[in-house]
Amino acid sequence: MHIENPSPPPEGCIHCEVRGHVLLIGINRPAKRNGWTPAMFRQLAEAYTRLDDEPGLRVGLLHAFGSHFTAGLDLPVMAEFLRTGQKVIPQGLVEPHDYGLTGYRRRAKPMVAAVKGICFTVGIELMLGADIVVAADDCRFAQMEVQRCIMPTGGATLRMAERAGVGNAMLHLLTGDEFDSAEALRCNFVQKVVPAGRELDEAWRIAERISLQAPQAVVATRLNVLKAIELGQAAAVADFIPVQQRLANSEDAAEGVRSFIEKRPARFTGK
Known part of the structure; x- marks a missing residue:
């Protein structure tokens, strides 16, 4: 499946494209390994809100441009938000992590995620906030917030234990270790592992099939x-x-x- 990669601004962007009843939502800052900035978070929430609000859209497909899903937060840019507790997403929108944050809407329509390459911190939390995840077999996962004196607040502390059990969740949350796609599958963090380069095709196949249902x-x-x-x-x-x-x-x-x-x-x- 080919998606044209528009040149993003330095702070990155979220690129949306509609195909049939599916909204393709692309993380677009490949020069920085898709490191997250405030503008990207806001645009992602706007894309998730669009998915729920447009009647013709039935399924979202979250993917990334470049070789990696995301290396996580752009910490120098995001550090002030972490210190002050300032919100990067305007209230009233659909919050992409989807764990019921006060002041934000919950997503109603399904989301499929295609992940590849590096998928650290917020990347894991976004895929855990989706409904179905297809991972390339070259993925490198890490929930490494403890290495930076940060607590994961995008849903990892909720969903890792739910999917994998407390012991497996603590193993990865408290060590901040790096693990591969096979381990992510064992822990039920992802639902399918496919050869690298085929993750988007498989995620599209699933999203399109969902879009044909009532x-x-x-x-x-x-x-x-x-x-x-x-x-x-x-x-x-x-x-x-x-x-x-x-x-x-x-x-x-x-x-x-x-x-x-x-x-x-x-x-x-x-x-």
Whole structure:
């Protein structure tokens, strides 16, 4: 899959492109190994907000230009924000790490991430905030904040233990060690590992397949999984009947029945 790489400004940018019902969201500062700046964080939140707000968009695909996903924060640029607690993302937008930060929206639509090369700190947290991750087999991962007297605050302390168990989470969080794609797969931080250079193609295949399903059902299913994780089984079960009733009365549900009877792929509109 080829995506034209526009020349970014020195502070980097987030480049968006729509293909079908998929919003491609590209991290674009390859000259600095995609090191994160305030402008990039703001634009990423704007892209995630666009995904949720535009009815024609059904899935996001987060990827990176250049050889690496990201080396993490551009620390000299970001240090003042860390010291003061100043927010780099304006409130009211969808917060890309998606762990329920006060003042920000939660993402409703699914996100697939394609990671490659170096994927440090905020890169891991962004992929853990996505729903499905495809990793190249050449990835180098590290949650190394403890090496800089920083605590990970983008979701790693929440999601590493959830995915891999407390012991595995502590191993990587407290040592700040570097690990490879095989270890990331063992820890359930990523869902697929493919040969380097094929990660974007595989992520696109998954995103496109999701985009062909009934959009309302995709969102409802995703949110129910997250509700079960965050609020418990009873809270998720309580949504089963009312959500199912709402879906069953939609135009897409009627199309689902027609396509079943007519033995053809469904053509969903999101209504």
